[in-house]
Amino acid sequence: MAVGKNKRLTKGGKKGGKKKQGDPFMKKEWYDIKAPSIFGVRQCGKTLVTRTSGTKIASEALKGRVLELNLADLNNDEDQSYKKVKLCVEEIQGRSCLTDFHGMELTRDKQCALIRKGQTLIEAHVDIKTTDGFVVRMFAIAFTKRRQDQVKNSCYAQSAQIRKIRKKMVEIMIKEASTVQLRELVKKLIPEVIGKEIEKQTQ
Numbered sequence: 001m002a003v004g005k006n007k008r009l010t011k012g013g014k015k016g017g018k019k020k021q022g023d024p025f026m027k028k029e030w031y032d033i034k035a036p037s038i039f040g041v042r043q044c045g046k047t048l049v050t051r052t053s054g055t056k057i058a059s060e061a062l063k064g065r066v067l068e069l070n071l072a073d074l075n076n077d078e079d080q081s082y083k084k085v086k087l088c089v090e091e092i093q094g095r096s097c098l099t100d101f102h103g104m105e106l107t108r109d110k111q112c113a114l115i116r117k118g119q120t121l122i123e124a125h126v127d128i129k130t131t132d133g134f135v136v137r138m139f140a141i142a143f144t145k146r147r148q149d150q151v152k153n154s155c156y157a158q159s160a161q162i163r164k165i166r167k168k169m170v171e172i173m174i175k176e177a178s179t180v181q182l183r184e185l186v187k188k189l190i191p192e193v194i195g196k197e198i199e200k201q202t203q
Contacts, residue, residue: 027051029058032096033067035087038186039074047089047097059092066102071190080190082110101186111141118154120144122162124169128177130185136177140169142198165202172198 033045047065052058066088072081088102115121122142129135142165146155157165176194177185188194 027053030095031062031092033087033089034096034098035069035074036100036183036186038101038183039085040076041074044069044074062089062092062097065089065097067099071104075190082107083190101182104186104189114141114143116143118156119146120155120157120162122157122165122169124166124173126170126173128174130177130180130182132181134182136182136185138173138177140173140195140198142169142202168202169198172201 027050028048029051030046031049032043033047035042035044045067047062047067049058049062050056066086069085069087070081071083071085072078074085084105084107085101086103086105087099089097090100091098120143122144123139124142125137125139127135127137144155144157146152173194176188176197180188
């Protein structure tokens with residue numbers, strides 16, 4: 001190696017030395033999460049955020065956060081444990097995060113339990129605008145069922161029947177969701193009012 005070429009090695013490592021790493025949790029603070037009033041339990045959890053320093057404001061970092069909670073915890077009802085609710089942080093008041101409904105879906109194990117062989121699976125989706133201006137994308141999943149006196153093991157639907165059922169599903173979803181506000185729609189989704197209406201009309 002040529003003399004005087006690699007100066008960095010002779011001067012005792014990198015310039016400035018290593019910065020002492022502090023515990024990142026020392027800079028964080030806890031905020032309470034408040035669920036919307038449509039749910040039974042308002043105080044539903046806590047979330048972490050880095051303290052306000054310089055131009056980084058803690059409340060701005062919290063806004064827009066999407067939290068996933070189980071419906072069983074929000075309503076103190078074990079029977080609803082197969083539904084997951086997403087809440088979005090809209091506003092910060094003191095040490096509380098006020099949230100609004102952001103979405104709802106079934107848990108993976110519930111979906112797997114519904115799907116069986118010997119029946120037809122029909123899926124439908126539609127984008128609907130509620131009366132208070134929110135655009136909601138709704139998905140519905142339906143299965144054919146054997147009749148009570150049926151001997152045959154399978155109950156497959158013909159493609160024409162599937163198209164008719166899907167059309168009916170979309171119609172009912174549009175009718176039920178486009179005439180109400182988002183808050184009312186959530187109240188319909190939790191007890192599965194729309195699902196029961198689809199089942200009744202597609203018999």
